[in-house]
Amino acid sequence: MRLAFMGTPDFATYTLKALIEEGHEIAAVYTQPPARAGRGKQLRKSAVHQLADLHALPVLTPQSMKTEAAIQEFKDLNLEMAVVVAFGQILPVPVLDAPQYGCVNVHASLLPRWRGAAPIHRAIMAGDSETGVDIMVMEAGLDTGPILAEAKTTIGETETTADMHDRLAQMGADLIHETITAFAEGNITPQAQAEDGITYARKIEKSEAKIRWNQSAQQVDQLVRGLFPFPGAWFEVEGHRFKVLSGTVMPHRNNKQKPAGTFLDNALTIACGDGAYQIQKIQRAGKGPMHREEFLRGFPIEMGSQVDC
Structure with missing residues (x-):
């Protein structure tokens, strides 16, 4: 035709x-x-x-x-x-x-x-x-x-x-x-x-890309996967912005005593409103993507740290 x-x-x-x-x-x-x-x-x-x-x-x-x-x-x-x-x-x-x-x-x-x-x-x-x-x-x-x-x-x-x-x-x-x-x-x-x-x-708004850790770990994972590769879901720690490229839902982790947004270990596991989410691949602003272990060697985030709200 x-x-x-x-x-x-x-x-x-x-x-x-x-x-x-x-x-x-x-x-x-x-x-x-x-x-x-x-x-x-x-x-x-x-x-x-x-x-x-x-x-x-x-x-x-x-x-x-x-x-x-x-x-x-x-x-x-x-x-x-x-x-x-x-x-x-x-x-x-x-x-x-x-x-x-x-x-x-x-x-x-x-x-x-x-x-x-x-x-x-x-x-x-x-x-x-x-x-x-x-x-x-x-x-x-x-x-x-x-x-x-x-x-x-x-x-x-x-x-x-x-x-x-x-x-x-x-x-x-x-x-x-x-x-x-x-x-x-x-x-x-x-x-x-x-x-x-x-x-x-509706079109994705920039404000939607910020991770709300008071949501469930499953919702955080859906946001990360839905916004990959662009614009990317992100959070901040001590004024540094990080884009989360992939992670793992850990729904059975007992984090009831820790507020959402708390790092539960030294391996990028973060408490959510329900369950926890462990970051597997991450990108710091201005840097290339890194796997969790590589990232932590250069930018360790200790257990008990809290994401910026």
Whole structure:
């Protein structure tokens, strides 16, 4: 089919690559404009932009899809369909209605759970045991459209957002060609989303990344795994900030006599509101990641020390 692809981060590249390999005509690739990144603050193209350049695909980077010029340019492509994966902009109705078969979206959750910007992070942070990928027809509402296809997967007890990101991205790519082809041929009937069980995966705020040790050890672990690799869960001791990269829940540790946030030993085991959490991999601000033993040789934290509140 004659398609436009609209996406920005690495997650979206899996689907774009699949569409290219299946031989679809990519009339244009839409992505967010290059942004300044890194220590030198150099302009850097998005992951989707880089992949499009590699395949000599035309790339458009409008600041907004809501301007008359952007809408008309999109209409002039005479598309059969647009495929959208984490584009980063809300598409207006004239854009959604322009392609012959509309716009479809690859979304990393089992809708209607975790509509919105950060579904992978939120699923892990909430302790969900299952997630997946939905392909839906886009509507004006936020991730409210009817479902065309779905694939499910479990979330392992130690899996992080990084782990789930790659698996879900590939699952979406595996579904896309068969789904959009069957939909265009009239062989799929879109299924309305359930009216109950709706949750919203709002964007991760910086304030959420601070570990609240008065929560249970399981909740601390979910936060650490959900925020790995970015932005990372953190705490402070004596004015020094540390990012926790991984750890182990120790629910049977008796720490009732110790307040939450107390180091229970000399091996980075910290009392929680329920149970304890032992840090396995840690990163000090301005330093590289370290395993627990290596870190403690250079920055010992003694039993009884308390995290900064």
